[in-house]
Amino acid sequence: EVQLVESGGGLIQPGGSLRLSCAASGFTVSSNYMSWVRQAPGKGLEWVSVIYSGGSTYYADSVKGRFTISRDNSKNTLYLQMNSLRAEDTAVYYCARANKAVAYAFDIWGQGTMVTVSS
Amino acid sequence: SYVLTQPPSVSVAPGQTARITCGGNNIGSKSVHWYQQKPGQAPVLVVYDDSDRPSGIPERFSGSNSGNTATLTISRVEAGDEADYYCQVWDSSSDHYVFGTGTKVTVL
Numbered sequence: 001e002v003q004l005v006e007s008g009g010g011l012i013q014p015g016g017s018l019r020l021s022c023a024a025s026g027f028t029v030s031s032n033y034m035s036w037v038r039q040a041p042g043k044g045l046e047w048v049s050v051i052y053s054g055g056s057t058y059y060a061d062s063v064k065g066r067f068t069i070s071r072d073n074s075k076n077t078l079y080l081q082m083n084s085l086r087a088e089d090t091a092v093y094y095c096a097r098a099n100k101a102v103a104y105a106f107d108i109w110g111q112g113t114m115v116t117v118s119s
Numbered sequence: 120s121y122v123l124t125q126p127p128s129v130s131v132a133p134g135q136t137a138r139i140t141c142g143g144n145n146i147g148s149k150s151v152h153w154y155q156q157k158p159g160q161a162p163v164l165v166v167y168d169d170s171d172r173p174s175g176i177p178e179r180f181s182g183s184n185s186g187n188t189a190t191l192t193i194s195r196v197e198a199g200d201e202a203d204y205y206c207q208v209w210d211s212s213s214d215h216y217v218f219g220t221g222t223k224v225t226v227l
Contacts, residue, residue: 037216044205044219045207045218047217050214050216058213094162098216102152102173103150103152105152105167105168106207107173109161109162112161
């Protein structure tokens with residue numbers, strides 16, 4: 001079965017760091033474009049970052065310089081390292097696959113992991 | 120940065136047609152995708168590349184895109200279609216993915 005399972009969320013103080021993981025099954029992370037998308041409580045979807053199959057990475061302006069996307073090919077897992085966290089980073093974080101077969105739309109999503117930044 | 124604007128809400132009676140717009144500068148030149156999100160759930164892709172449907176999505180969901188507006192149309196609306204809907208594009212000038220502001224569809 002093709003699926004994504006996120007983990008690593010939790011309560012963290014402002015200025016702290018957290019690493020999210022997204023374990024994939026049924027397909028190869030390194031062969032796909034993989035993204036993180038977040039949703040603050042009661043708000044809309046916000047794209048956070050992407051890592052392309054070739055390894056290039058891009059970030060939303062709101063997280064650039066603080067967040068790092070990466071992958072471990074041996075574990076077929078995507079990561080999001082989040083540093084210097086702020087209250088406005090509080091959100092459910094989803095990992096998603098942008099599939100070439102559907103014009104690079106996000107066709108597979110994880111269930112999400114909640115990150116709460118608060119003192 | 121590229122901006123996609125959607126109406127905050129759309130209300131429709133069962134059996135009628137709901138149309139959700141997504142406005143963006145020359146959006147007709149981009150590939151638009153649409154997602155449905157129900158409370159407490161992850162988004163689900165319902166239309167990709169302006170007007171194509173993933174397998175398993177009912178034919179009642181259709182899309183179009185021209186000029187400065189893309190539209191998601193839900194025909195013969197059912198109670199189960201009540202959800203938030205988001206449009207999305209890839210902005211080649213910034214290599215960023217962009218989501219619309221979202222539209223809450225209420226079935227009366």
